Amino acid sequence: MFDADFWSRLPYQLSLLPDRLGGHVFLAFTALLAGVLVSIPLGIFCSRRPQFERVAVTVANIIQTIPGMALLAIMVFALHRTGIMPAWIALVLYSILPILRNTIAGMKSVDAGCLEAADGIGLNAWQRLRIVELPLAAPTILAGVRTASAWVVGAATLAYPVGATSLGDYIFAGLQTSNPVALMVGCVFSAALALILDMLLGGLEKASQKRSKAWAFGSIGGLLLVAISPMLLKVIDQEQEFAPTGEPIASNQFVQEKPYVIGGKPFTEQYILIDHLENVLHDENRTTETKPGLGSNVVLESLKQGDIDCYVDYSGTLWANEMKRSGNVPPAEMMIDIATHLKESGVVTLGPLGFRNDYVFAMRKEQADELDIESIEDLVSHAKDLTAACEIEFWSRPEWKNVQSKYGLQFDETKSMDAALMYGALSRGDADVIVAYRTDGRLDSGEFVELEDPRFALPPYDAVLLISERLAKDRVASEKLRKMINTISTRQMRKANGMVDLHEKPIKEAAATLNPPAP
Amino acid sequence: MIQLRDICKSWDGGKTFAVKNVSLEVGEGKVLALLGGSGSGKSTTVKMINRLIEPTSGSILIGGEDITHQDPVLLRRRIGYVFQSIGLLPHMTVADNVTLLLKLEGVPAEQRKERATELLNMVDLPAETFAQRLPSELSGGQRQRVGFARALAAEPKVMLLDEPFGALDPVTRDTLQIEFQRIQKSLGLTAVIVTHDMAEALLLADMIAVMHLGKVLRIGTPRELLQDPGDDYVAKLLETPRRHGELVQELSS
Ligand SMILES: Nc1ncnc2c1ncn2[C@@H]1O[C@H](COP(=O)(O)OP(=O)(O)OP(=O)(O)O)[C@@H](O)[C@H]1O
Numbered sequence: 151m152f153d154a155d156f157w158s159r160l161p162y163q164l165s166l167l168p169d170r171l172g173g174h175v176f177l178a179f180t181a182l183l184a185g186v187l188v189s190i191p192l193g194i195f196c197s198r199r200p201q202f203e204r205v206a207v208t209v210a211n212i213i214q215t216i217p218g219m220a221l222l223a224i225m226v227f228a229l230h231r232t233g234i235m236p237a238w239i240a241l242v243l244y245s246i247l248p249i250l251r252n253t254i255a256g257m258k259s260v261d262a263g264c265l266e267a268a269d270g271i272g273l274n275a276w277q278r279l280r281i282v283e284l285p286l287a288a289p290t291i292l293a294g295v296r297t298a299s300a301w302v303v304g305a306a307t308l309a310y311p312v313g314a315t316s317l318g319d320y321i322f323a324g325l326q327t328s329n330p331v332a333l334m335v336g337c338v339f340s341a342a343l344a345l346i347l348d349m350l351l352g353g354l355e356k357a358s359q360k361r362s363k364a365w366a367f368g369s370i371g372g373l374l375l376v377a378i379s380p381m382l383l384k385v386i387d388q389e390q391e392f393a394p395t396g397e398p399i400a401s402n403q404f405v406q407e408k409p410y411v412i413g414g415k416p417f418t419e420q421y422i423l424i425d426h427l428e429n430v431l432h433d434e435n436r437t438t439e440t441k442p443g444l445g446s447n448v449v450l451e452s453l454k455q456g457d458i459d460c461y462v463d464y465s466g467t468l469w470a471n472e473m474k475r476s477g478n479v480p481p482a483e484m485m486i487d488i489a490t491h492l493k494e495s496g497v498v499t500l501g502p503l504g505f506r507n508d509y510v511f512a513m514r515k516e517q518a519d520e521l522d523i524e525s526i527e528d529l530v531s532h533a534k535d536l537t538a539a540c541e542i543e544f545w546s547r548p549e550w551k552n553v554q555s556k557y558g559l560q561f562d563e564t565k566s567m568d569a570a571l572m573y574g575a576l577s578r579g580d581a582d583v584i585v586a587y588r589t590d591g592r593l594d595s596g597e598f599v600e601l602e603d604p605r606f607a608l609p610p611y612d613a614v615l616l617i618s619e620r621l622a623k624d625r626v627a628s629e630k631l632r633k634m635i636n637t638i639s640t641r642q643m644r645k646a647n648g649m650v651d652l653h654e655k656p657i658k659e660a661a662a663t664l665n666p667p668a669p
Numbered sequence: 670m671i672q673l674r675d676i677c678k679s680w681d682g683g684k685t686f687a688v689k690n691v692s693l694e695v696g697e698g699k700v701l702a703l704l705g706g707s708g709s710g711k712s713t714t715v716k717m718i719n720r721l722i723e724p725t726s727g728s729i730l731i732g733g734e735d736i737t738h739q740d741p742v743l744l745r746r747r748i749g750y751v752f753q754s755i756g757l758l759p760h761m762t763v764a765d766n767v768t769l770l771l772k773l774e775g776v777p778a779e780q781r782k783e784r785a786t787e788l789l790n791m792v793d794l795p796a797e798t799f800a801q802r803l804p805s806e807l808s809g810g811q812r813q814r815v816g817f818a819r820a821l822a823a824e825p826k827v828m829l830l831d832e833p834f835g836a837l838d839p840v841t842r843d844t845l846q847i848e849f850q851r852i853q854k855s856l857g858l859t860a861v862i863v864t865h866d867m868a869e870a871l872l873l874a875d876m877i878a879v880m881h882l883g884k885v886l887r888i889g890t891p892r893e894l895l896q897d898p899g900d901d902y903v904a905k906l907l908e909t910p911r912r913h914g915e916l917v918q919e920l921s922s
């Protein structure tokens with residue numbers, strides 16, 4: 151597991167740490183603080199009124215037995231919303247029992263002689279509490295806070311599915327996308343955070359036992375340091391992005407008020423996808439409208455504004471245009487980041503459709519076999535004898551610069567031509583290499599081979615299904631759409647595109663060839 | 670100064686009485702000793718004087734005022750109390766324990782420190798050695814002295830002492846009894862002192878009230894009691910110090 155690949159992916163994951171750790175620390179600290187503010191007064195109250203003690207402790211006990219996930223889900227339903235609030239409340243509820251129990255025990259353990267003396271000297275009830283009872287009960291209460299902190303820090307990782315940022319993002323997203331690096335980072339840091347907090351609260355407990363100011367200041371200082379650690383990390387790591395991510399759990403009782411609007415960009419594949427999406431939504435008896443042919447920038451903005459409810463974009467496009475990111479990251483990481491980023495503006499990323507429409511280097515099969523070329527890497531040594539052709543803009547795009555710098559690729563000649571002509575030129579031998587769109591139907595003639603890109607010089611353009619918050623709240627429909635994830639292979643998409651572009655079949659017919667999602 | 674009028678205390682709604690029909694009077698600057706066996710109701714009686722326990726019936730007056738109408742917190746601050754259980758606060762230094770009430774009253778730290786030194790010296794605990802110690806770092810007798818000093822801190826006119834010399838060896842006890850007497854006289858304190866030691870009562874008190882099973886059996890000056898015990902139980906209580914005295918005299922002649 152800890153191979154070169156792992157280590158090379160680590161820095162990227164670590165760059166996400168400030169936000170996730172920040173979210174985690176914020177959630178856990180504020181929840182713990184609220185838990186303390188609720189439980190200690192409640193504990194004091196209960197220690198004086200045994201008839202309430204049973205009720206309070208029983209309720210807290212019951213809450214504690216609810217599994218973390220279930221408690222979060224209950225909160226989402228109770229509050230009718232996702233995000234930080236339900237997660238926070240669940241954590242607060244979780245923290246109550248240990249603090250409550252220990253406060254009651256601590257208060258009861260205060261020596262009766264001390265209490266009598268406090269009264270006899272002439273302390274009023276508040277002074278007695280502040281000067282005698284709380285200081286004497288403090289070690290026990292703090293032991294409870296310590297237990298609660300361990301629970302809360304652990305449970306905060308579960309906040310991911312309800313859409314609150316935490317170290318759980320690493321763990322959940324890591325599991326979903328089989329990313330061991332993310333998984334590892336998440337586990338290590340949440341364990342470390344729990345341990346450090348435990349140590350510091352242990353220090354505070356010790357301070358209260360020893361009545362030592364030095365211990366108390368040291369521990370409190372440490373806690374503050376942990377609280378601001380994400381900000382420190384952020385300062386160290388200037389290149390930071392937003393983290394909140396996750397998929398909302400939506401309410402059951404949903405009534406569709408108006409038709410869902412399906413958007414799309416102005417090329418064949420997008421028209422086919424609009425039709426496909428309509429079919430899927432119609433299967434669930436949802437009404438739809440379409441807004442095809444929207445500009446690449448407009449379409450996402452429309453989704454953010456709620457003018458459209460659904461469309462398919464491409465990871466590389468979002469990465470460069472929307473997120474203004476340049477560095478090259480593996481597709482899985484890119485997908486997580488996109489979801490995280492879009493969540494900020496209320497766009498829900500359902501996931502990849504399965505096919506990819508990135509740039510691909512293609513050659514005549516015959517020539518590739520002859521030169522024993524399978525990848526761009528293999529191409530390098532022969533490139534000086536070869537002619538490449540592509541649409542004019544590609545030669546000035548960062549992707550091409552990236553290919554050149556990563557592989558040191560230098561062609562004998564580079565030609566610019568319209569995409570429609572490229573394939574003919576390649577076929578005739580006017581060009582030896584073309585840079586095509588991967589789902590272009592014309593690549594399917596059997597005459598050509600696509601070259602691998604082992605160094606990820608060309609960014610992934612995975613088709614990503616995006617939906618609006620409104621549609622996400624429609625549980626049935628959005629679950630159905632979610633089932634479209636990974637159902638369309640590049641080959642299938644290419645075939646459907648080919649039907650329209652080459653064989654002049656209607657869009658509907660092409661869309662019908664795409665797999666419907668599982669029922 | 671202190672008057673108890675027909676005080677009763679029942680913990681069980683009147684079935685049994687821990688204190689029954691007790692009437693007592695302590696003149697200004699006088700010391701009353703409450704004497705009796707374990708469970709006879711001595712502590713219950715003194716605790717009613719500063720309202721740590723509310724009487725079931727009867728009334729208590731201090732300086733002519735009925736205390737049931739007074740704020741218990743203010744009442745207690747005016748009355749010095751030495752507890753049977755001592756009750757030093759374990760998380761505070763000796764000095765802080767002694768001057769806690771002054772701190773609550775807003776006395777500045779500098780003055781508190783002076784007062785702590787003065788009080789600790791008064792009970793023969795040199796401040797430089799003991800002021801900064803925690804109660805757990807003291808012997809039982811030293812703790813009792815701190816408890817005594819604490820009761821004196823706010824210069825009360827009335828003192829309640831519940832077996833203040835219980836945990837002391839005879840020599841220290843004697844020293845402290847003499848100290849108490851000196852302080853009590855010089856400050857003109859009115860005091861109720863609980864004891865089960867007749868010799869102590871005879872030595873310290875102007876008046877002795879003998880309690881048994883919640884009732885006052887006999888009340889009088891030490892001299893009156895010695896001359897006429899008036900009750901078998903009282904006579905028995907007087908037996909011990911008298912016999913000790915005779916024995917000592919016999920041996921030394
Ligand atoms: N809070 C209470 N609830 C019920 N009964 C009590 C309570 N406090 C005292 N008693 C009872 O009242 C009676 C008198 O107790 P008190 O403490 O006054 O005795 P005492 O004379 O001080 O004895 P000792 O010399 O052992 O201190 C005892 O029988 C005791 O059990």
Ligand SMILES: [Mg+2]
Binds near residue numbers: 711712713753831
């Ligand atoms: Mg007693």
